[in-house]
Amino acid sequence: MLLSELKKGDKAVIKKINASGAFKNRLSSMGIVEKESVKLKEYSLAKSTMEIEVAESYVALRFKEARLIEVEKI
């Protein structure tokens, strides 16, 4: 499934990131890399942005970008 399909409070492991270049670089410098586990903390009213917990940080991203990240729920 995709990161964008998680529900609030769900935990998942990142399987694959369908991005490259600068964006992928940014994701990994935020700790969002394959095999890491994430937790969906909150999303905004119109479901446009979400906050996830990864390693020791909290990161906000748009649903549009979250659709590029494949995860497996745990």
Added chain:
Amino acid sequence: MQKLTIALAGQPNVGKSSLINAISSSRLKVGNFSGVTVDKTEVAFKWCDEASCSDYEMSIIDLPGAYSLSDYTIEEKVAKKFIQSDEYDLIVNVVDATNLQRNLLFTAELLESGKKVVVALNMMDEADKEGIKIDEKLLSEILGVTCIKTSASEKSGIDELKSAIVAAYKNDGYTSKVKYSDHIEEEIAKIVDFFKEKKYKKDISYRILAIKLLKEDSETYKMMHDEPIWIELLPLIRASLEHIYIHSDSKDIEQIFRDEHFAFAKGAKMEAMEISSMRAKNFTQKIDNILINKFLGIPLFLFFMWGLFQLTFTLGAIPVDMIDEFFTSIGVASKSVFGEGALGSLIGDGIVPGVGAVIMFLPNIIILFIGIALLETTGYMSRVAFLLDGFFHRFGLHGKSFIPLVTGFGCSVPAYMVARTLKNERERLITLFIIGFMSCGARLPVYVLFVGAFFSQENAGSILFLIYIAGAFFGLVAAKVLKMFVFKGENEPFVMEMPKYRLPSLKLVWHTVYSQAKSYLKKAGTFILAASMLVWFASNYPKDEALTNQYQVQIEHAASPEIQIELQNELKKISLENSYLGKTGYVLEPFFRPLGFDWKMSVAIGTGLAAKEVVVSTMGVLYSLGEDVTEEDQGLMEKIKAEIPFASAISFIVFVMIYLPCLAASMVFVKEAGSWKYLWYLFLFTTTTAWIMSFLVYRAVLIL
């Protein structure tokens, strides 16, 4: 005395600025990195190392926060360029001890720059509270560079850090120990051996050079390209890369190395860190449960903003009035000192009000900036972006655009400055371009005058509200248009850290506000001063001595005081008509005629470029009522109602709503946008939009 230049590098919000403040109480020097509007804070101080008892003159440069050495944001570009330069001797890498893994990823990158590095494990006080234990000896072993525990807020570990800096500086040779997977290490070894065999001479270590070559670092390739060794080296690298590709199942060498760094950072953290409780983290989570709650988040934010603006524009108004009075009295006084002649007029009507206008904004700016600095340093700003991004993103803006835009309703000058919180260049420029659409306080007098003249008392409030809403709406549409046609391109992806909530240090907040206020006074001050002198000149020259004298005689012989005043006003009107400014108004009239403006309205639009309040006083002069009219003036309202057709008036309001904000704002805009060419674009953009909109509205009202 030895000179030592230190680059302070680290990810955003790790406490670099706080650390600089803790290290030295010397005055901070704030400037810009060449060519960009990124603040460069520098501090210089003398320090005696007790171990060797030699004196050092240290200068520390605070690099902007960067998540990695990339070109993703302006800050990161600046940091990367500086790290790759030779302008410093040693890197102090500030690391957030409560977020070790992600921070060490950046450390790994820094270690490969080939420079000497000392790591400051900052926020140790917070780490202790969170039950995080770090073995810094072991971590130093793993990284190959000294790690020192510090806390900028408790000022601990500062002397140890200084000693470590000096020790690392004196220690020759490169010590980083970033380790890769075996198959990559093998290839590195092959290339290093080759350099050894060839007894190749280079001022950086063989290992670093080999890694840079394998990473396909373009600078290194350019440098090596002209070396004789290149011919033999190239096949070697090619073979090594092939091997690496086979092992890693990918040909994305950047990605391969990034994964390696990640594994290294994670490994280092696992070994050197232990965690026993999660208390402080829960604190941030508890607050966030409320502040970014789907339903409560936005109302709470709006409430905070409302409070801030109340403070800014009510508390700020008290000194503003005092400053205004002060400068008015100085203006009058200087006229009596320097006489009514050209010099007195230049000082009393040109320079003093010009300087006054600059200083008048200062109280508002300071209060607003304290608020914004608090929002930023507590970590709330990221939450704001999170909450509002969904709406603003549709118009090519960012969640953080909200703050400069709302500030624009008060005054464009601080609004332009606040736009700095936007890190992405394109989003920042779009925001800068549309700030003017948010009707600022200075346009209110114009609206009040026209609405008062043409609408009934009951409707005036709603019409005013409509004007403001329409302005904001045009702004959003304009943002969309700019996004589609000018600042084109894929949307920047939005990946943003939500930092922990932290109590800000007052010193830090004050320092930010102080340096911003100072830079405003310096830059805006000089330009605005020059510009107000220019406007003064254009509205006072050329002088027609004969005509003035003729009027003076008439005024002296006038039968009654009323006639005297009438004659004086007539003189003012004729002088303005004949001045360069008035002539410009005449020249511009054909341009404005399709909008239904007569020459008087054209002149008022022209003087409005200096400041929007001036529109009202210009109309006062042009309709021969003297300069001291206010927007509430019944006489002026009646005159306007009698002389200006309804459709022209509406079209005039629309024009004032959209066209270029005042001179002061334009100067600040140039500074924030980073180039004069943008002012030219802004001028063209706002004037064309204003013209087209006014034209449409004018025609529509005529038809109705």
